[in-house]
Every structure is written in structure tokens, then in C-alpha cells.
Amino acid sequence: MTARTVLKNEWRLLMADRPLKIALGLFVVLLGYALTNGVVWLRFQERTVEATTSGNVERASALRQELEAIEAGGQPSSPFADPRSPRVLGGPSGSHTAVLAPGPLTALAIGQSDLLPYYYDVNIYTNEASFHQNGEVENPLNLMVGRFDLAFAVVYLLPLLVLALSFNVLSEEREQGTLALTLSQPVSARSVVTVKLAFRALVVAAIVLGVSLLGALATGGFGSPGRILLWSVTAVAYALFWFALAAWVNALGRSSAWNATVLVGAWLVLVVVLPAAINAAAGLLHPLPSRVEMVTAQREASNDAVNRRSELLARYLEDHPEMADGVVADEPGLGALSWAATDAVNGRLEEVAAEHDARRAEQTALVRRYRFLSPALLAQEALLDAAGTGDARFADFQSQVRAFAERWREFFVPAIMADEQMNAGVLADVPTFSLVDGDSADLARRATAPLAVLAGLLALIGAAAGVGLGRVRGAD
Template sequence: MALRTVLRNEWRLLAADPALRIVLAVFAVLFLYALANGMAWERFQERTVEAARTGSAERVSALEQELTDIANGGQPSSPFRDPRAPNALGGARGAHAAVLEPGPLAALAVGQSDLLPYYYDVSIYTNESTFQQNGEVENPLNLLVGRFDLAFVTVYLLPLLVLALSFNVLSEEREQGTLALTLSQPVSARDVVGAKLAFRALLVVGLAAGVSLLGILATGGFGSAGRVVLWCATVVLYALFT
């Protein structure tokens, strides 16, 4: 009963602190913005992959039509573009798109998908040097900093929220003179600190895990249950570790 009273009082203290409400609101906005940014990048990847596949299909269709015309007595537009020649058929005109689709949790963690190519038109002229030049134009500063996704917020900004919630767990009540009143109840100082930390950890973990589940639900990532469990477990353990 005493621990329940401590938790209830802790909730009242946190709810009455305007600075803490602002901090939680700011971090909630950051989490949601990071999720929206990751979802936008995933949609961009999906559109790019679809465009690459469409272009490959159109090239194949054009070659088939030209071969049909030649078989019916027509002539190629140029000797160098004759689809019957191996170098023309295996070159840029007959290139096939090799794509890497976004993973189930791509909206939560962009990773290096903005640095490494995730689609390429493969032909007989493909080699390692041309593969690294995927033709995408991007601000190098953005590539250096990385995408502002949910993984970025969890790794770099979540510890700041943990510090903001836990730096004055005991000192604030000692300064306000309420610690002695709390300890007059049948509860030890260790239990009080443990209850306070557990309640604040629940806020942090609930915020991070809640936004993660929202993103997984919005992107349909529940198709990979193992990855969902691994992501949520990693977020919870990282938040508790910090």
C-alpha cells in the first residue's frame, strides 16, 4: 500500500511540473517526426524501386517489339542498336533492374540505405566501380549526418530524456522537505527510489515502445513478428541501460 501511495504521489508530482510536461511533449513530437521521416523515406524507396522495375519492363517490351518487327521483315534503327547483337541486347538497352526492397522495419531504422545503392540496372558492362555510382544526387551533409529516423532518436536523444527524468529523483524531495514525510511511512528509502525510477522508466519505455508499435502498425511491419519483438526488446533494454 505504501509503494502504491509513492507511485500515486510521483504521478501527481510529475503531472504538476510544467517543465517536465514540456520535455515529454517535445520528445513525443521528436519521436513522431522521426517516425514520419522514416516512413517518407520508405515510401520514396518503394516508388524508386517500382520505377526501376517499370523501366526494366518497358525496355524488355520495346526489345521484344523490335525483334518481332525485324522477324516480319523490318530493319533495326541502327546497326549498333540491333537487338540481335549480344552487345546491344546485354548492354544498356537490355539491362535488367536488380532491386533491394525496404525491409519490414525500414521506416524505423533507415540504416545505410541512403548511402548504399538499393537498385541498379545490371548489364554486361556492370562492374564494381559503376555499381557504386548509382546516379543519385544528394546533399553530402545530409548523408554525413544521417537520416533523422526513430533509431537515431532512440540512440542519441532517448538518453537525454532519461537524464531529464532521473537526475533529481531524490534530491528534489530532500530540498522540498517532503522526503522525511515520505520516509515516515512504512517504506524504506531504497523502495522509494526504486518506485520513482520504475515509474519514470515506465514513462520513457512506454513512449519509445508506443511510437515504435505505432510505426510498425502504420507500415505493416507486423508480418515479421521476430523482428518486431527484437526491436521492442532492444529499445526497452537500451532505455533501461541508459
């Protein structure tokens, strides 16, 4: 009965409070704008993916036609782009674009999908430099701050709405004098405040989940119910964390102004300062090597390789004796020499890239270790992962593309070394890329740690608030 009574009264108070209604309306508009941003980005990404996929088909089809024409007695369109050469067929003009389709809930969280590459042109020249050309020379937290999407609104703005709704949930009752009259009834401050906050939490959850589900509905996200569930649980748990914090601060028995100052300070520290501090620490403790260094290494290796072409070929054949059969020992084929140079460049690049990757791994490890200090980072991690736009999916994509590039080389390089000619018949055997997306078990495993810590923080602060509110009497 008490719960229903307080809920009804809260509804009346909300309906009679114009500034609060305006604040809620403004938040809904912001969420709508964030969702629109997400949908616009998703559509753009879908168009790009579609164009890339049809590009693959068109390229393969054009090559097939040309090869068939040559086999029928025709001439290649250019002597420098003869598709019978495995260097041409496996090179840029025959390349296959490996694509990462948008995450199932990209419209809700653009995440890193506008910062990290979601497609790579794979050919025999794909090397480590190909994976370091697209903005990865950022530290991991910078990558997280993206467009104004729903995830951004939830992580950064939702706490402010929660605090606006709850910073004075008890102090206002005390200040306006209604607390004494309330507590002279057979109810406890704890139960009244809990129901008051539950009402506000319902309003916030209804708005956030309503807009989220609308976005998922509009973009086909309901095909991944597990992801929607993770998104919803994370958003609600994160909002409840801020409600619990507000309840605890209210239980301290200070003024509304004091509560507001402390809670906004907490928002500043947990949402803005701590992530930035961890970001700065990651960059300071584990600075990434200069990208200029990588480009210089690439050029140096390339020049050196050209100058020592013959020597390199010999060394390559020593390393790969199985390739030697097709090569005339005293008159090496041009393709074999060229590939040997490419391989040397790749070897040098791998050394530089390995150093870069090691530093980045150290940065990531540091961020992952200290992200538990900020519920905002935990929530962001889980939200992006739920949307399929977190760094885990991109890392997985990149690793699959690396493996695909290796398969591509394995297909074409022996032919290059043997100076073989290709024909239309081999096209059916040319490797194609198909992403194997992680299953829901992977997602659940990754989400366990951030959600467990978030739930732990919520339980801890909620318990402290419960104890504090249990001590509130009417004559404070």
C-alpha cells in the same frame, strides 16, 4: 502496496509539474517528426522501387517487340543497337535492375538506405567500379549518421529525456527534505527509487513504443513481428541503461547539480565522443585508397586494352579455351575483341577494388571491436538491423547482385565470343534478380552480441545502483 502508492504519487507529481509535461510533449512532437521523416523516405523509396521494377518489364517488353519485328522481316531501330547482338541485349539497353526492397521497418529507421545504393543496373559491363560509385568511400560510422528518424531520436535524444526525468530522482527528495519523512516510514530508499524510476521508464517506454508501433502499423511493419520485437527490446533496454546510470549516480549521495553534470557528461562521452573517436581511429588507422586512383586505373586499363586488343583476345582465349570454338582464329570477331578489352579492365579494377575492400573490412572490424564501448553504437546497430536498414542487409544485397552480374555475364559472354545472334526466344531464359532476404534466425544471431552486451551493462550498473541505494538512510 508500496509500489502502488509510489506510482500513484508519481503520477500526481507528473501531472502537477508543468515543465516536465512540456518536456514530454516536446519529445512526443520530435518523435512524431522523426516518424514522418521516415514515412516520407519510405514512400519515396517505394516509388523508386516500383518505377525500377516496371522499367525492367518495359525494357524486356520493348526488346521482345523489336526482336519479333526483326524476325518478321523488319529492321533494327538503329544499326548500333541491334537487339540480336548479345552485346546489346546483355548491355545497358537490355540491362536488368536489381532492387533491394525497403526494409520492413524503414519508416522507423532510414539507417543507411539513403546513403547506400538500393538498386543496381546489371549488364555485361557491370564491374567493381559499379559497386564503388555510391558513397561507399566513407568510413562505416559516417554512414550511420543519417536523417532525423526514429532511430536517431532513440539513440541520441531518448537518453537526454531519461536523464531529465531521473537525474534528481533521489537527490531532489533529499534536497527538498521529503526523503527523511519518506524513510521514516517502513520502506527502503531502494524500493521507493526503483518504483519512481519504473514509473518514469513506463512513461518513456509508452511514448517510444507507442510512436514506433504507430509507424509500423501505418507502413505494414507488423508483417515482421520478430523485427518489431527486436526494435522494442533494444529501445527499452537502451532506455533502462540510462535509467540505471541515473540511479547509480543518485545513489552516490551528491547534489542534483552534480548528478546533472556527471550524467550529461556521460551522455556526451558515450553517445557523441566515443563514436566519433572510434570513427576517427578507423579512418586514421585504415585509410581508404583514393577513389581518384580507382577512376584513373579504370581509364588506364581501358586505353591500354583498346591498344592491345588483339593481344588481349589471344590471352583471353588462352584463359578460356572453351570459348575458342566460336571464334575464327585469324579474324577475330569485333564482339570478342571488345569483350576481351572489357575483361582486362575488369581484372585491373578488381585489383584496385580488392585493396579498397580490404581496407574497408579493416575499418569495419575496428569499429565492430570497439562498438562495445558505447551503448549508443550497440543500440544503433540493433535498431537498424531490426528495421532492415543496417549495413548487413546492404552487404548481403550487394553480394547477391555481384553473383547475379556473374550469372548475367555467363549467359551473354559465350554468345558474344561466338558472335551468335539472339532472338526473342532467349528472352525467357535471361536471368532475373530476386533477392533472398536473410531469415529471422540470421537477424537473431546478429542481434545477440549487441543485445547481450547492452543487457550486461544494464545488469552491472543496475546492480551497482542497487547496492548504492541499499546504503541510503534518512540522515545523509
